[in-house]
Amino acid sequence: MSTSIESGPERSEPGLAEVVGERRHLINLAYRLLGSLAEAEDAVQETYARWYAMSRARQEAIESPGAWLTTVATRVCLDLLGSARVRRERYVGAWIPEPLPDRTEWTGGASGGGGAESADPVDRVTLDESVSMAFLVVLESMTPAERVAFILHDVFRYPFAEVAEIVGRTPAACRQLASSARRRMRAAQDPAEPVVTEVPQVPEGPAVPAAGQAGQAGQAGHAGQAGLVRRFKEAWEAKDIAALVALLDPDATMTADGGGLVGTVLRPVDGSEHIAQYLIHIADRAPGLTLLERTVNGRPGLVAQHAGVTVTVAAFSLAGGRIARIWAIRNPEKLRPWTEDGQS
Secondary structure, eight states, X not given: OOOOOOOOOSSOOTTHHHXXXXXXXXXXXXXXXXXXXXXXXXXXXXXXXXXXXXXXXXXXXXXXXXXXXXXXXXXXXXXXXXXXXXXXXXXXXXXOOOOOBOTTTOSSSGGGTSOTXXXXXXXXXXXXXXXXXXXXXXXXXXXXXXXXXXXXIIITOOOHHHHHHHHTSOHHHHHHHHHHHHHHHHHHTSTTSOSOTTSOOOSSSOSSOOTTOOOHHHHHHHHHHHHHHHHHHHHHHTTOHHHHHHHEEEEEEEEEEOTTTSOOOSSOEESHHHHHHHHHHHHHHSTTOEEEEEEETTEEEEEEEETTEEEEEEEEEEETTEXXXXXXXXXXXXXXXXXXXXXX
């Protein structure tokens, strides 16, 4: 949890360093809960608006401003998750969580030439196993209550007694919600549907490393995925269908997200041969497409640029040494952190 001081109101306030220093933690929490950087920033802004709307006396009466901020941010996210499910039912095509670049590769923030104290939220999200695209996609299958209980307990290590206070349920109910969420995680790890191969299988207790932690196994997995993604990129550039098929799991799936704003397939493309043929079709229709190896949500991925503009960000999941899932995000509203000026 960060304790750094960022710019804030000039007036002296109780626990100002603690209040402002919670922003990084809140952004990390909200992104995992919502799967959208823009929505996470809105939730955190709303949380701070509620804090600053209180009188000085009410602020001073709060024993732990950090705990208060976490509680409010979580409840704001819980409300947003309920409305998001309705919006995503009307979404054109598949909805994929918003992809995040590594801060060292980000063109729109501090590492892209801005100041070291950039206020952009993407620079605050810790990229670990709990933000891998495979992990976030499984979170989308959970109910809002399951997702909140699971993230708070299994990812951020809040005891169930604290989770219960935050979400307004009993500790026993929160324990059941987290257990149900873990079952969803384990079901997604079935070999027939290898969605979250990066996430360790744990029968009981927390299912993932605590937020911000990365083990040696994860680093080794990154190296293996980087090599596979590089070979995939080279085969795509060479329009080598046989090489692409060899790199893909026979039952691989590619899902694209255009949001109805750009052209793309509305249904998943299934099977290694169909995916390879589709990729070659894309290359033929967009001559001059440039593929770049980039970190996507903490994992090796690809960025496609056309005429210098980022048009697609691709995340991958592996199974048995091959690519099992591809998520291609093309919705320009989700690609703002990947563009030169932060605009779509």
